Amino acid sequence: MTTPPADSIPEGRWPGLRRWLMSTSPGSRRQARLGRAYLAWLSFMENRLAVVGLAIILLLITTAALAPFIAPYPPNSPDLSERLTPMSGAHWLGTDELGRDILSRIIFGSRLTLYVIVLVAIIAAPVGLLIGTVAGYAGGWLDAVLMRITDIFLAFPKLILALAFVSALGPGIENAIIAIAITSWPPYARIARAETITIRNADFIKAARLQGAGPTRLVWGHIVPLCLSSLIVRVTLDMAGIILTAAGLGFLGLGAQPPLPEWGAMISSGRKYMLDQWWVAAMPGIAIFVVSLGFNLLGDGLRDVLDPKAEGR
């Protein structure tokens, strides 16, 4: 994106701030950084679908944070007299086989979804980043060994491997998270390694090395920050897959255990009543769909902004 000449910048609500951000000759490092972030933000905002995605994710986070205040009923209070009632004013999305309000359970379930994706990202992304940058920077036999391990993990079907891990560790949401994390790091290692190799021989790395920076400092301080943007894009795009895998494990009875209001497990329990009381299985599925759609849209938008090389792929 090219910066338009200063006189053509339209006057916004804070013309001074805008001019400062868009300045072609920033006075400080911070001004340059904020200016670039502002430009990225502008180009992100132009992508309407990405903004929709961001809105969905923000909605998910707000819902999860405020669940006890938004939900009309507690998530786990059975009321057998209200069993399997259809959608009504009292229960917007109906009730399930134990008479629990489905809307409230979906609202509380957003916490579990958020919990899963945040933990998987926190575990898998740094592992992949570390392995990838170390392999790419070190080269030689260390690179060969690490990449071989990565390839082996990449060659496995993810869901099957996660199934096998969960079956060994025992069902439960924590074990599902561990299993998904174990199967998700390899692509991150690949990306980080590819980025590292292109950066490794750059002049600024040589300059830093001549100034006496050791390998740790070079990798951590100079290479990792440059890998972050493509990694963030990839992690965001993967979130949808993580949500779907977690829901799949929940559906098979291997993820979150009842009575936790996990969306996949809710679909599984609604399955028995599907032909007559379809809403029990249908509603949590819509929630899963909306959230993973949000991550897909956001990821696409971020990719266009942060990683223009990969555009259109």
Add this chain to the structure above:
Amino acid sequence: MGAGSQTSGRGRRLRRYGRKAAALIASVALTFLGLLFVTFLIGRVVPIDPVLAAVGDRAPAEVYERVRIELGLHLPLYQQFLIYIGKVLQGDLGRSVLTANAVTTDILRVFPATLELATVATLFGVLLGIPTGVLAAVHQGRWPDQVLRVVGLFGYSVPVFWLGLMGLLLFYGRLDWVPGPGRLDVFYEGLLPAKTGVILIDSALAGEWGIFRNALAHIVLPAAILGYYSLAYISRMTRSFMLEQLNQEYITTARVKGVSERSVIWRHALGNVSIPLVTVIALSYGNLLEGSVLTETVFAWPGLGFYLTQSLLSADMNAVLGGTIVVGTVFIGINMLSDALYRLMDPRAR
């Protein structure tokens, strides 16, 4: 240029091929070994004591000890791993607790059902995915492209098991267009001698068209839902390959020469796209094997995926790990095959 230099050139090329083939085989073997190592480790960390599972918890200590030695659990881990590799290579995946059969027998019995489903699903994905991908590339940025994008986004965002349930609800429960879960109506079950295990082929061979029609009606919905993912993937890849080709000079040349637009698109461009497309189709086939786990569970389709989930629920570890090894091996095999195919067919990759 003499004949001698030519033969030596050919010899060099042969040697290079040989080295590449050896490297490919070595990498596949290593990956397979890694797969076995992971399943072996998983088998070892299971909290279930395999000896107790075999002898029961009231067995006296000497029986317990004897079985422990019989199962080879007193050996050091690396020896156990070597024995494990040897067994797997001989096709011995242990015995299923649930069915009391050898896991290999069980898997051979259920595998044709998965193969049938995945093949029909891939056909669906290829037959619809390639034309839509081409259309989207030709009309880049206009409505066919947008429609394809929405189709893809939907496919990557919707949980497949939920889509399957909703499909059953709509087309079976409400509209009654398709029969319910399973491979055949109960009425037809067991009438057909299993030759290949693929009902569509078996019934056609036996001339049992009633069964064939019933099997076809049963497979349409699960295959369409499973194939939706390969449709989304194949069409997206077709689109991007086609876009790459359509911007090349030979396309302009063909147009300038007066070749019809249809021929330019479907013969010139698509012809050059076919090689990478083959690898894409192979990869999506491998992914379908995995996707079939959830789809089969929803449709009670008695294939490998259904077998895996049933075994999981009854903590039948031998069956689970055996199934994992089989799916993993097929997956690795397909990846390798598509890679080799690509190298073989595309002169630039040689």
